[in-house]
Amino acid sequence: MENLGLDLTPGRSLSSQALARATLLGCSGLLLALFLFTGVLLVYIALDQNLAAEQHNRLEIEQALQTLKSHARTTVKDYAQWGDAYQHLHLGVDPDWAYTRQNFGPALYRELGFDGVFVIGPADRTAYALVAGRLASVDARDWFGEALQPWLAQARQATKGKVFSRYHTIDGTPALVLSSVLSPGDDPQVRADGGPQSVLLFVVSLDPSRLLVLSREAGVEQLQLLAPGATSPQPTLSLPDGAGTLHWQPTRPGHQLLVLVVPLLLLAGVLVGLMAILLLRRSAQAARVIDDQVQALRSSRGALEASEARFRDVAEAASDWIWEVDPQLRFTYLSERFEAVTGLCRESALGRPMHELLNAEQGSLRNWLGASERRSQSILQCAYLDGQRRPRVCRLSVRAMAGGGYRGTASDITEEVAARRRIEYLSQHDALTGLANRMRMREYLEDRLSALRVLQEPLLMLSVDLDRFKPVNDTLGHAAGDQVLHEVSQRLSHCLRGEDLVARVGGDEFVLVVPGQMAQPEIDGLCRRLIQRIEEPFYVAEHEVFISASIGVARAPADARQAEELLRFADMALYEAKAAGRSTWRFYAADMNARIIERRGLERDLRQAIDQDQLSLQFLPRYRLGDGHWLGAEVLVRWQHPRRGLLGPEVFMPIAEDTGLILPLSNWVLHAACRVAQGWPEPLQLAVSLSACEFQRGQMVARIRSVLGQSGLAPSRLVLEVSDKALLDDGRQVQDIMDGLKVLGVQLLLDDFGSGCSALQHLRTYPLDGLKIDSSLVAGLGRSPAGRSIVQAIVDLGHALNLKVLAEGVETPEQFAALRDMRCDEVQGRYLSPPLDRDAMLQLAVQARRADRSST
Structure with missing residues (x-):
């Protein structure tokens, strides 16, 4: 025993046993103190986690309420500054626009979650109300009582776009109420009337269903309203403005920690105590049996090393289930997790070849396993069928064993592969x-x-x-x-x-x-x-x-x-x-590329032309065919391009329609032409052509009303020529616009009749005052009897529908005489007069006035 450094004499042996006993008792005392300290620290940590979780729940609920308020404020602000809403709910209440067309209707409840929507008119009366997405005859005072009047005053005294929010109790249920004045916003087509403002009130009720949604967003359970005067052992959160108190079931992570750790801690203490007692009893026998233990250690060293190697390999390749195969690739070992993960019977799989269970996606399993011997660790993706015959995917990691064969682990990655494939699909x-x-x-x-x-x-x-x-x-x-x-x-x-x-x-x-x-x-x-x-x-x-x-x-x-x-x-x-x-x-x-570059250059120049006053107006006089009396003129816009010279509308008008410049261009023409026509003697009329794009983009009636108001031109003197293309889109929208224009008092003329796809039903469906025969048909009057018959049919059709008929593009005396024989009402063209500038038109007006005076 000397070579082991041990002295087993009797005195020494008793001294060693006493020292071992004292050491064990001291270590036991230290372990007991450590266990007690750990228990106290664990309780403190658990309580602290519970408190932190409760504070986190409160912050999440407050954040969810703030998010609800922020989204609602943004929505109310958008609707309050919507020019269409100002026109249809303040200047006049139009339930058809608001509710039937769903501009201010059920979508506010169904999609945006507003339980109540009220429009309070200038006289503090409820002009429009929605309750649960349905049109209702409800007075806002029935909901808000005496609190309503201060809210209205506050909203009307604030700056434009200001949204106020507060909490209010409605029939015992707290609700978020938002208010703002209804204004035309930045819409240049709608003008404020200058009178008292209407006020929008939007209501979001914090009823149980809404609280359930908030609890999901905040990640808490059982978020509920606490009854008035009641107390709750659960944490609470008071709503602003005294609207009520919320309480919820908080998470208790500290309790879960205690439930999981305390039993383990107690078990560890019991085991340590038992081990200390056992070691104390056996310490006296240690000296006598040490030689036997050394010999046993030497004999079992080989088995221990093999066990340690297996443990090390498994630890490095740890995953869901463990497998081993022999050199013939037959399963010799499968861990118990194999059945839980795959649903297959472990006993029936043992002894079977590996390829009967797993199908490698990268070639033969034998080749892959053979190549893995040259690497420290290899990973392979395989497919297999689980116990319910459903396809699954796993990832194998492998190491070669010293005695032949292989061992490794398998991880199920079916969901990971499916998610990756879904991401790849969505990306493409x-x-x-x-x-x-x-x-x-x-x-x-x-x-x-x-x-x-x-x-x-x-x-x-x-x-x-x-x-x-x-x-x-x-x-x-x-x-x-x-x-x-x-x-x-x-x-x-x-x-x-x-x-x-x-x-x-x-x-x-x-x-x-x-x-x-x-x-x-x-x-x-x-x-x-x-x-x-x-x-x-x-x-x-x-x-x-x-x-x-x-x-x-x-x-x-x-x-x-x-x-x-x-x-x-x-x-x-x-x-x-x-x-x-x-x-x-x-x-x-x-040659398309060159044309596109040229067109884009014209588009850029046209934007500058509208701002830099490069546009000019000409006027083509219009005459009554029966007596040659001058009736007015059609406005023609010209563009004095700095490099290309004078350009007609046939060059730049299509560009304006495609790029959205038609609205500013049309506004400029309308305002400038109406100011010029205001200086003509009455009742001379001004004719302006409208693009089909202007009907699609709305606000037509408001634009014409604004032009007439600013220029002072009488509505009866304005003739709007409508292209037949405008009648091909949304018929209901076009009908509403034309009806609105007729209410203003302007006249409507169907332009270029006979050149496109005008339907005869348009002549009796829409409120037209006349139609204009296209110049291509007028040019064909002297070419064939068929051309003359077509024009005659159009004139007869217009008269049968009580519409005045105008012919454009009259270039020759023969055309003029033919139209007069057909009893056409009005004509225009170079045969009668070329387009005139503003000064020439004023001279023509003076001459016409003198002629009228001399004839009387």
């Missing part, structure tokens, strides 16, 4: 329609446009843009627009083959990629089918919706071999299709 597809998105389209194009493939298989690209889609969103809402887009995507897909690609690259923009050789007639037929399919009616929210499409076509490799160039060329062709009148298609041509 449009969430609304399920079509490929721009990223997927580019990958598809780059693959198809590879140098070798594009030479073997040409490719066709169609850039499709929807026409008349914006009114769908404006009139029926974005939900209806989304439904139309989804249906359009299906119609486009049905027109193509399975290997073709349909992608949505913008709001109402689609790209179709069609590989393969196609002749010109086949491409035309495809474009025609696409447009016809889209022009079929859509049935959305009990409405029949009609839209169309324009298509730009580019081909590879004829036009381009790069994806970016092909997309750009298809967009250029689409631009040309829209400029050609929409509902058509155009092929890319090399």
Whole structure:
């Protein structure tokens, strides 16, 4: 025993045993003190966690209430500064606009969560009320009592756009009440009347259902209203303005900590105590048996080292379940977690080859396991069927064993793989329609446009843009627009083959990629089918919706071999299709780029021209055909371009319509022309042409009212010429606008009749005062009897409907005489007078006045 450094003499042995006993008792005392300190510290930590959790719950509830208030304030501010709301709920209450068209209707309750909406008029009366999304005849005082009057005074004394919020109890239920004055905001088309202001009141009730939503947002349980005068052992939160008190069931993480740790701590203390007693008893025998223990240690060293190696390997590759296979790759060991994770029987799997259970996604399992011997650790993804025959995915980690065979772990990653695949799908597809998105389209194009493939298989690209889609969103809402887009995507897909690609690259923009050789007639037929399919009616929210499409076509490799160039060329062709009148298609041509650059330059210059007074007016006189009496003039706008010279409206008006400049341009023309016409002797009339775009963008009646008010021109002297294109869109909207214009007292004339797609029903449906025969029909009067018959039929039709008939573009005395024989009412054209500037018009007015005086 000397070589082990042990002295086993009797005296020494007793001294060693006493020292061991004293050491064990001291260690036991220290452990007991440590356990007591740990228990006290654990209780303190538990209480502190409970308090921190309660404070966190309170902050989350306050944050949820603040978020509710912030969202509600933003919504109220938007509605309070909406010019349309000011016009239809302050200047006059229009329930049809507000409720029936859902501009101020059920969506405020259904989608935004406002339980009550009130509009308090200038006389402090409830002019409009919604309760739970339904139109109601309710007085706001029934809800708010005496508190209402101070709120109205506060809102009207505040600055424009200020929103006030407070809490108020309504029938025992606290509610968030927001108020703000109704104003036209920044809308230049709506003018404030200068009188007392109407006040909006929006109410969000904190009823049990609302509190349930708030509790979910705050992450707390059982958020409820505490009854008045009651107390609660649970934490509470008082609402501002004395509206009530909330209480909830707080989380108790400290209790959970105690439940989990204290039993373990007690168990550890009991085990340590038992071990101390056992060691104390056996200390006396330690000296006698130490030699036997050393020998046993030497004999078991080999088994211990093998056990340690297994433990180390498993610890390094720890995962869900552990496996071992022999050199023939048959399972020799599976941990108990195997059955819990896979649902398969462990006993039946033992002895089976590995490949019968697992299917490697990277080749043969044997090759992979063999290659793993050259690496410290290898990982492989495998597929298998669980106990219910459902496909699953696991990740294997492996190490080679010294005696042959392999061991490792397997982790189930089915949900991880599914989530990754879902993310990959969403990154390449449009969430609304399920079509490929721009990223997927580019990958598809780059693959198809590879140098070798594009030479073997040409490719066709169609850039499709929807026409008349914006009114769908404006009139029926974005939900209806989304439904139309989804249906359009299906119609486009049905027109193509399975290997073709349909992608949505913008709001109402689609790209179709069609590989393969196609002749010109086949491409035309495809474009025609696409447009016809889209022009079929859509049935959305009990409405029949009609839209169309324009298509730009580019081909590879004829036009381009790069994806970016092909997309750009298809967009250029689409631009040309829209400029050609929409509902058509155009092929890319090399000169399109130059025209687009020129058009963009004109667009930029036109924006400056409106601001820098580069526009001028001319007036084309209009005469009564029966006696040659001068009736007035039509205004013509000209653009004195600094480099191109004088430009007519046929050059820049289409640009203004496409770019949204038509509204500022039309406003300038209306104001300038009406100021000039105000100086003409009465009852000379001023005729102004309106674009179809102006009807689509609203506020037409308010604009004309503002122009007449600022210029002082009598409404009966203003004639508005309406293009037949304006009558093709939302008929109800156009009808309302034209009825509003007639209420103002202006006259309405249908422009260019006979040149487009004017329907005869328009003449009896809309409140028209007359129609203008297009100049192309007037020019054909002397060419053929058929042309004369058409004009005669138009004149007779207008007279039969009690409409005055005006002919434009009279260039020759023969045309003038023919129109007089047909009993046309009014004429204009260069034969009678060329366009005149402002001064020439004043001279003509003076001459006409002298002629009238001399005739009387």
